[in-house]
Structures are given as C-alpha cells and as structure tokens.
Amino acid sequence: MRRGCISQGNILCDNCNQTIPYAGRYLTVEEKGSKETAEGGETKDYCVKCCLEKKYAEYREEKGERILTFFYEEKKLPQS
Numbered sequence: 001m002r003r004g005c006i007s008q009g010n011i012l013c014d015n016c017n018q019t020i021p022y023a024g025r026y027l028t029v030e031e032k033g034s035k036e037t038a039e040g041g042e043t044k045d046y047c048v049k050c051c052l053e054k055k056y057a058e059y060r061e062e063k064g065e066r067i068l069t070f071f072y073e074e075k076k077l078p079q080s
C-alpha cells in the first residue's frame with residue numbers, strides 16, 4: 001500500500017536516512033521483506049529520490065512542466 005504525504009520536517013527516509021524537508025513530498029509504503037504488501041507489513045517512508053530509484057514514482061511531462069507522480073495511490077484520491 002502506498003500513500004503520498006507531505007513532510008512536517010521530522011520525517012526520515014528509511015532508505016537513505018536523509019531528512020525530508022518541511023513541506024517536501026514523500027511516500028509511505030507498506031513493505032514486508034522489502035516487497036510491497038497490501039497489509040501486515042512495515043510502514044516505510046521514502047524521499048522522492050528513493051521513490052524514483054525504487055520505481056514508486058516518476059516524472060512526467062505535462063504541458064511543458066515536469067510533474068512528479070507517485071504511482072497508484074495518488075490517482076485514487078478524489079478530485080477536489
């Protein structure tokens with residue numbers, strides 16, 4: 001399970017151990033044995049750089065802008 005979040009400035013990336021700066025985006029992923037799982041795993045926080053490395057996110061070009069997309073969960077969020 002994945003969820004895109006906004007850092008309050010006190011989040012550490014579980015992969016590279018760097019602080020995710022205030023208002024920075026990060027992803028929580030539930031993993032079991034370093035594989036993503038729907039439930040019953042450990043919740044890990046990953047910075048954008050590590051999400052890109054792990055293929056949990058990618059940059060897409062939209063109208064000339066580079067937009068960061070977290071896969072799956074973000075698409076399910078209701079449109080406001």
Ligand SMILES: [Zn+2]
Pocket residue numbers: 013014015016017018046047048049050051
């Ligand atoms: Zn990281």
